[in-house]
Amino acid sequence: MRSGSAKWSLTISEGGEVRKVGIFGGTFDPIHQGHMVIAEQVADTLGLEIVIFVPGGVPPHKPPTSVKAPAEDRLSMVEAAVGENERFCVDRVEIDAGRPMYSVETVPLVKERYEGDEWYFITGADEVSNLLSWKEPDKLLAQASMVAATRPGYDISNLDHLAEALENYEKIVPVECTRVDVSATRIRRMLAEGKSVRYLVPDGVFEIIHDRGLYGADEAREDQRSEEHLSGSKEA
Numbered sequence: 001m002r003s004g005s006a007k008w009s010l011t012i013s014e015g016g017e018v019r020k021v022g023i024f025g026g027t028f029d030p031i032h033q034g035h036m037v038i039a040e041q042v043a044d045t046l047g048l049e050i051v052i053f054v055p056g057g058v059p060p061h062k063p064p065t066s067v068k069a070p071a072e073d074r075l076s077m078v079e080a081a082v083g084e085n086e087r088f089c090v091d092r093v094e095i096d097a098g099r100p101m102y103s104v105e106t107v108p109l110v111k112e113r114y115e116g117d118e119w120y121f122i123t124g125a126d127e128v129s130n131l132l133s134w135k136e137p138d139k140l141l142a143q144a145s146m147v148a149a150t151r152p153g154y155d156i157s158n159l160d161h162l163a164e165a166l167e168n169y170e171k172i173v174p175v176e177c178t179r180v181d182v183s184a185t186r187i188r189r190m191l192a193e194g195k196s197v198r199y200l201v202p203d204g205v206f207e208i209i210h211d212r213g214l215y216g217a218d219e220a221r222e223d224q225r226s227e228e229h230l231s232g233s234k235e236a
């Protein structure tokens, strides 16, 4: 795994091949196996050399209170998830900005920091369907193709509303991925209820969640244990 902001040049494509790069933005609150599967499968399908994970600081489209874990914890979890995967790296440009950033601002900054010939902005199907609510979607599509990775519960077979409204509609690239029916919202809810999220998140992420007590993880477990203990002693 590589992390940082230095202009990063890979040697794999020397020899005139097109260097394809993916940018994967998200709140990652927390990062989970649904994210990992689409990053891997999109990279594989499109032949991306690297996927740059860009955890968001404060999302522009959501109230700040909707983000539950501090930015540095979310960043640590993304770094842990990316692990030793040579094709993945993490960039903290949005976290360092410390203000809401739109993708149309982020993509050119990332493009300045890495070398690439073809750029792909990776999103799940739910995000693509909402593209008209994004800031300057046509400009964003001019900067990078947008990958619409399939996601359970979201249909990308009909994107007619986008075809009518966007000049650069052709730059939306659907990619069929194995459907992993998990969301960060569900994971946070499970943790708050004291349920195990092991295997729904990468192992390193699971450890950080519990070590740092994120999302009320261990409080909920403790509450559950003492309830079990109490009901056990009543039954005895």
Ligand code: ATP
Pocket: 025, 026, 027, 028, 029, 034, 035, 038, 122, 123, 124, 125, 126, 127, 149, 150, 151, 152, 180, 181, 182, 183, 184, 185, 186
């Ligand atoms: P939340 O439940 O908090 O809204 P999330 O699980 O959707 O979070 P984000 O960090 O908002 O996670 O997602 C980043 C990107 O990953 C988005 O483009 C989203 O569509 C995509 N994504 C998230 N989960 C999945 C999944 N299970 N399958 C496919 N794409 C996903």
